[in-house]
Amino acid sequence: MNWNGKDTALFLQQKEYIDTAIVPVVPADFGSGMIGAAEQYEFIQLLVTFLEKQFKGRLLVTPPHAYLPDRDELVSDAAEWTGRLKKVGFKHVFFFTSDSRWREREQETGAAVIWVPSVPLGDMEESVKYSLIENQAKQIVNIIVQKWQESVS
């Protein structure tokens, strides 16, 4: 499910089936790291779009959680997101990010952090871009399915 009116309405009806939230976690760096931050955003968004297509009926893609990279409250803000998502019934919360700092602090966030090193997509041709994202996403598909199976058994 995407973050739009139609899908969220369907989500509210079919809540029992949709137990997974995907949060794109992206830095909002307006200084020297701007290009890198924008590239990360571009990459993560494409990846998440692909996953949404595969698992539309079981996950909700939330609006991106944008953070100011030099702020100290960074992790506690993110933990707050996890807390609220779990409160409304999401069993699995995934953070998607290209910033490796989140990986180190996974415990504190309360979510499953999936760290994917970003690739500058720039002027890449559509078909190349698509197959690149698809290859990355296939590995993540397995991680997600595994998490689902763990919770069943």
Added chain:
Amino acid sequence: MSKKQPVSRRQFLNYTLTGVGGFMAAGMLMPMVRFAVDPVLKGEAAGEYHPTQQKVSELTDTPVRVDFSYEQTDAWYTSEVTHTAWVYKNDKGEIVALSPVCKHLGCTVSWEGNDHKDKFFCPCHNGMYEKNGKNIPGTPPLKPLDVYPTAEKGGLLQLGKPEANNV
């Protein structure tokens, strides 16, 4: 002197005004006529079939994944979208192209996914479909998978817009 003028001033003005007026009227009417007949002309060009790279001669009775993409306009944003179909030949030799979009909540199903033999499997809520797209009772989906109308051009498969399946 008047006999040397076979065309009078009045006649001359009449002719020129009619001529110029005619051109102006034609200039206005032509586009209108063109707009009016446009839907008729458009109807002839392709029935909204999208080309794929799949050779029809290479299809067998095992479903294969066929990806195809085309330009789609979403409000003012034009993008290239990629769609997938599961294509095979049935007992009668007809081409069957099924949409991979699960009729439950829209996940993507795959052929023999998760080791379910001779079935389409949906990883989200364990939905299952027969090879012909029929949903298996007792699993979440309530309707069979949609089918694509198929066409062939130059040996390559073309797919239309998915329709409800009546199996």
